[in-house]
Amino acid sequence: MKISVRLLALIVSTLALVAGAYAQTLSGTSLVAALKQGGYVIVMRHASSPREVPTKATANSDNVNLERQLDEAGRTTATAMGKAIRELKIPIGEVLTSPTYRAMETIRLAQWSNPKPIPELGDGGQSMQGASGDQGQWLQKQIAQAPKGTNTLLVTHMPNLTRAFPQATGVADGEALIFHPDGKGGAPLVARIKIEEWPNLRP
Numbered sequence: 292m293k294i295s296v297r298l299l300a301l302i303v304s305t306l307a308l309v310a311g312a313y314a315q316t317l318s319g320t321s322l323v324a325a326l327k328q329g330g331y332v333i334v335m336r337h338a339s340s341p342r343e344v345p346t347k348a349t350a351n352s353d354n355v356n357l358e359r360q361l362d363e364a365g366r367t368t369a370t371a372m373g374k375a376i377r378e379l380k381i382p383i384g385e386v387l388t389s390p391t392y393r394a395m396e397t398i399r400l401a402q403w404s405n406p407k408p409i410p411e412l413g414d415g416g417q418s419m420q421g422a423s424g425d426q427g428q429w430l431q432k433q434i435a436q437a438p439k440g441t442n443t444l445l446v447t448h449m450p451n452l453t454r455a456f457p458q459a460t461g462v463a464d465g466e467a468l469i470f471h472p473d474g475k476g477g478a479p480l481v482a483r484i485k486i487e488e489w490p491n492l493r494p
Contacts, residue, residue, distance in 0.1 A: 317469070317482040323492050325481075326381045326469075329440040332433070332478065333383075335467035337446055338372075338400075338486060339365035340393040351396075358392035365393075366400055368465055368486045373401025375489040384441030387433070389413040394446045397465070403444065412447040427454030437472035459483070 317325055325331065340359050350357050361369065376383065383403055388394045390408035398406045411429040430451055436443070452462050458480070459468050465486025470478040484492075 319492065322469070322482050322484070323379055323381065325471075326442055327379070329382055329384075329442055330437050330471065331442045331481075332436070332438070332445065332470045332472060333442055333467050334430070334434060334445045334447065334452065334470065335397075335486070336449055336452060336462050336464055337361075337365075337389070337391070337394040338369040338397045339464040354392055356392070360393055361396050361400070365397070365464065369397045369400040372465070372486050372489040373403065375493055377402075378493055382441040383444050384438050385443045386446075387412060387443070388446040389448060389451075391448070394448070397446055406446075412445060412451060414448045414450070424454065426451050430455035434470040434478040435472050435476050437474055456480070 338361050340361050342359070344357050344359055345351075345354065347357065351360055354360050386398060386403045386406040387409045388398055388406045389412040390410065391414055394412070395406065395408070411426050430445070430447070433443075433445065449462060452459060452468070456468065462468065462483075463485055467484050467486070468480055469482040469484065471481045472478045
């Protein structure tokens with residue numbers, strides 16, 4: 292029985308990798324056109340942030356708990372990403388985020404309003420340590436919920452992405468995974484876009 296279970300797990304994992312590779316079908320103008328129609332879930336890693344926590348002298352004035360914060364590249368790309376999405380007229384509805392400072396800073400600089408901090412998207416105070424199985428399952432369920440006429444945005448961390456989507460390897464700082472809920476409980480990965488690529492989608 293143990294061998295059968297392991298074999299089944301290997302098959303499922305392999306199929307997920309293949310499905311992930313072939314499901315990424317949108318890019319460029321086709322991606323923009325699809326997102327303008329709404330119905331997608333955008334799951335992104337927060338923008339670039341150094342591993343080290345700041346000192347009192349280097350922390351942003353509102354970073355009172357001295358959490359990790361964005362570096363110059365993170366601030367620049369988060370701002371440019373938000374501007375590009377607005378200029379492309381891609382509607383962003385519900386915004387769910389990790390409650391960490393660096394995730395909230397990403398949203399603030401992108402100028403998305405009314406973000407909802409969600410513990411399941413956070414790092415549990417463990418920074419880059421592995422996410423729990425419950426967090427991964429929560430994220431998997433969340434991407435299956437299709438918004439109507441708009442797109443849902445989630446900002447989280449690398450361990451959460453790895454736990455929920457093992458087929459999506461090597462997610463860079465600020466990179467977004469775009470899922471298309473099918474209304475039947477599934478949500479194929481249709482695109483990946485790095486944070487610095489959003490401005491290049493503008494005509």
